[in-house]
Amino acid sequence: MAAFYMSEELVGILRQERAASELQTQVAQLFEESREDVYRYLMTLGLTPSRAQDATQEVFLRLYAALKGGEEIENPRGWIFRVAHNWGLKVRARHASENPFDADMEAKLAAPAHDAEHDLLERERMLLFHRAVEALSEQQKRCLFLRMEGLRYPEIAAAMGISPSAVGEFLRRAMERLKKVRDE
Amino acid sequence: MSNWPSGHPEEGLLLRSLDGELPARKARQVRKHLEACWQCRAEMESLEATVAECIRYRKQVLAGLLPEAPNAWQTLDRGFDRVDAELAAAPLWKRLPRLAPAWQWGVAAVAAAALLIVAIVQFGRTPSVQAASLLEKAVAAASAHPAPVRTIGIHMRSGLPTLHTVGGAAGNWLPLPPEIRMAFQAAHYDDADPLSARAFQAWRDSLPRKTDDVKTEPAAEDPHEPCYQIRTQAPEGELASVTLLLRVADLAPVESKFEFRDQNWIEFIQVMEPPFQPDGSPVATTHEAPLRPVVPSRPAAVAPRLSASISDELQVVTLLHRIGADLGDPVEVNLTDGKVLVSGAGVSPERQRQVHELLDGAANVEVRFSQPEAALIMPPADAPATGGDTANVGIQTRLEKQLGGRAAFERFSTHVLDGNEAAMAHAYALRSVAERFPAANEQSMAAPDRAQLHRLARDHVAALETQVRVMEGALDPVLAGVGGKATTVPSAAGADAAWQQAAEDTFRASRRLEVLLSVLLGVTPGQNAAGDLPSQVLAAVADLKAGLGRCQTLLAQ
Numbered sequence A: 001m002a003a004f005y006m007s008e009e010l011v012g013i014l015r016q017e018r019a020a021s022e023l024q025t026q027v028a029q030l031f032e033e034s035r036e037d038v039y040r041y042l043m044t045l046g047l048t049p050s051r052a053q054d055a056t057q058e059v060f061l062r063l064y065a066a067l068k069g070g071e072e073i074e075n076p077r078g079w080i081f082r083v084a085h086n087w088g089l090k091v092r093a094r095h096a097s098e099n100p101f102d103a104d105m106e107a108k109l110a111a112p113a114h115d116a117e118h119d120l121l122e123r124e125r126m127l128l129f130h131r132a133v134e135a136l137s138e139q140q141k142r143c144l145f146l147r148m149e150g151l152r153y154p155e156i157a158a159a160m161g162i163s164p165s166a167v168g169e170f171l172r173r174a175m176e177r178l179k180k181v182r183d184e
Numbered sequence B: 001m002s003n004w005p006s007g008h009p010e011e012g013l014l015l016r017s018l019d020g021e022l023p024a025r026k027a028r029q030v031r032k033h034l035e036a037c038w039q040c041r042a043e044m045e046s047l048e049a050t051v052a053e054c055i056r057y058r059k060q061v062l063a064g065l066l067p068e069a070p071n072a073w074q075t076l077d078r079g080f081d082r083v084d085a086e087l088a089a090a091p092l093w094k095r096l097p098r099l100a101p102a103w104q105w106g107v108a109a110v111a112a113a114a115l116l117i118v119a120i121v122q123f124g125r126t127p128s129v130q131a132a133s134l135l136e137k138a139v140a141a142a143s144a145h146p147a148p149v150r151t152i153g154i155h156m157r158s159g160l161p162t163l164h165t166v167g168g169a170a171g172n173w174l175p176l177p178p179e180i181r182m183a184f185q186a187a188h189y190d191d192a193d194p195l196s197a198r199a200f201q202a203w204r205d206s207l208p209r210k211t212d213d214v215k216t217e218p219a220a221e222d223p224h225e226p227c228y229q230i231r232t233q234a235p236e237g238e239l240a241s242v243t244l245l246l247r248v249a250d251l252a253p254v255e256s257k258f259e260f261r262d263q264n265w266i267e268f269i270q271v272m273e274p275p276f277q278p279d280g281s282p283v284a285t286t287h288e289a290p291l292r293p294v295v296p297s298r299p300a301a302v303a304p305r306l307s308a309s310i311s312d313e314l315q316v317v318t319l320l321h322r323i324g325a326d327l328g329d330p331v332e333v334n335l336t337d338g339k340v341l342v343s344g345a346g347v348s349p350e351r352q353r354q355v356h357e358l359l360d361g362a363a364n365v366e367v368r369f370s371q372p373e374a375a376l377i378m379p380p381a382d383a384p385a386t387g388g389d390t391a392n393v394g395i396q397t398r399l400e401k402q403l404g405g406r407a408a409f410e411r412f413s414t415h416v417l418d419g420n421e422a423a424m425a426h427a428y429a430l431r432s433v434a435e436r437f438p439a440a441n442e443q444s445m446a447a448p449d450r451a452q453l454h455r456l457a458r459d460h461v462a463a464l465e466t467q468v469r470v471m472e473g474a475l476d477p478v479l480a481g482v483g484g485k486a487t488t489v490p491s492a493a494g495a496d497a498a499w500q501q502a503a504e505d506t507f508r509a510s511r512r513l514e515v516l517l518s519v520l521l522g523v524t525p526g527q528n529a530a531g532d533l534p535s536q537v538l539a540a541v542a543d544l545k546a547g548l549g550r551c552q553t554l555l556a557q
Helices: A001-018 A020-044 A051-066 A076-094 A103-112 A121-135 A138-148 A153-158 A164-183 B011-018 B024-036 B037-064 B077-086 B092-099 B105-123 B128-145 B176-185 B197-205 B298-302 B311-324 B349-359 B393-403 B406-436 B439-443 B447-481 B499-520 B533-556
Strands: B150-156 B164-165 B211-216 B226-233 B237-249 B254-261 B266-271 B331-336 B340-345 B365-370
Touching: A020 A051, A020 A076, A020 A138, A020 B037, A020 B331, A051 A076, A051 B011, A051 B077, A076 A153, A121 A138, A121 A164, A121 B037, A121 B349, A138 A164, A138 B037, A153 A164, A153 B197, A164 B011, A164 B037, A164 B499, B011 B024, B011 B365, B024 B164, B024 B406, B024 B499, B092 B266, B105 B164, B128 B197, B128 B211, B128 B226, B197 B226, B197 B237, B197 B254, B226 B406, B311 B340, B311 B349, B311 B406, B311 B447, B340 B349, B349 B365, B393 B447, B393 B499, B406 B447, B447 B533, B499 B533
Parallel strands: B340 B365
Antiparallel strands: B150 B164, B150 B266, B211 B226, B226 B237, B237 B254, B254 B266, B331 B340
């Protein structure tokens, strides 16, 4: 009987092995689709472009390792942002001299538009909105950026180590402030 | 009667409704209110416009103006190879399948089965083979590389955790108290470097009788770092058991725990971020510093202590449970800076008062609520139920007919959704307890703490089970009348399974039932209208009951 169960276990492992190349294809596809989003999120955490790029690659490789190790991941995108968030904070802590992500954002927003779509009013509006975003607390900002990437409250909560209710409260406060700017 | 003190849902509720994050019944209440209230509908439209502004900001500012990646994106192929190579250091039972090409399915299965038989015949007990093989590799890996500089935390049954730098110029000697050093020597365990595969292997090989257990676990210092955990129990000798964690990537030992026969224990944990000087040289001096905010021992709590322990955290969580503050209130409990911090944003003033009354003055506990004016009031739900979604009108019409009309359907819907809401509160609370006190930490808790933890978890399991029975009593006859087929799911739990995992499974089953119920009762549109929804709901109930059964079995052990 024990041998029977072990054989079943081996069959499962063999299936995983056969699925390894499929797994690589899936992770590579997700990497293609989401790497810019992850990279951008890491930049908003304050990582330099080169570190954000390295960290992005590492996050997807961790996803591959986790999946290959048999971890069941219901929502890979949520998982990726959770790991990116924690990894990004670690990198940021290690390199305390990182610049804030918006170091020259204001200058860029104030610069003449490159195309007709960005007229003066629109840029002015975005500049005000950007300042309002920057004025949010760190936790409000994290919740907002992760929500912008499509994460649900429990996923944001898992990434930040807080409760979903707290995520709701941080987002409410963030939206309250941003709404004022929009209505001005 | 209004569901909200002000007569209107607060902005937080509107936002959570917009984001699809409200429990089904509350979402239905908000939606009904919006149909009737222009003021709130205008407020909702303003929120939607702000969300749209956020999307524009993401596109125009974040995506448009942040610097692009400095280098062209490379494919992950080389990274995949690296990960595969790291995983290739797996023990024998993991390497077996790689002996055959994956596509040669039948050949691989036969070859693997044959190898397995050989392995069983030759070695008798698989965990022992795994442990021996892993240790052999880890010793070889350690011999191939010079001893690195490591920062190791030592955590004993009593006393504060301490950090020490070893390896390199600092040498490998760990400053252990004389009594611990003597205990190691009496157990024939190398006390010079207890956190090493070589010392573990030598001790294990010297045992006439032993039991091994091998599994994969995340490292305590870095949950994303997969490790092999080898635990060897000895029926005789000074040491009752030793647990060693080897990092999967390079088989480096990162944690070890020693449990002595006299109930003493000691842990060694390699801190993942060694404290290097700016010039790259290691910090040479030994210093006292908190390693973990957790002191997992009640005996240690008997003596006056300066910092809180996991026992204190458990006490606080239990007290909050007694006043129901663990069921839906955004009250946070964290062990931080040597104390149990109870905090929360948006907690109602009444709840804050209760928590202050309960915990103010308790040693090593701080209560700190922020911005009470921003309270997110969760009113008691007493609105009449309603359906109204169009996606599953077919099944709802059948239910109405089965129940005898629209009014009866609404009563039924309210009854079931109320039960579900109460059930979900306990499902969340149960999972929260399981996450806060994971199996790894529970092992190091004293027996009274473990018993208290189990009582707390059993409370939630029992309350959840009561609510499930209420729902089941209402659902069974009605769904059977519209063609739903009941199923049974065995609830047997493995003897070595952890109740925390069963709690997580139970939470997932609860969530699945919640989603199915909201579709069935027309609270949210569903994609499986054409499927056998009544049977799916009954199956979800059975699944949830099975999960609860597993929890009860494991918590009774």
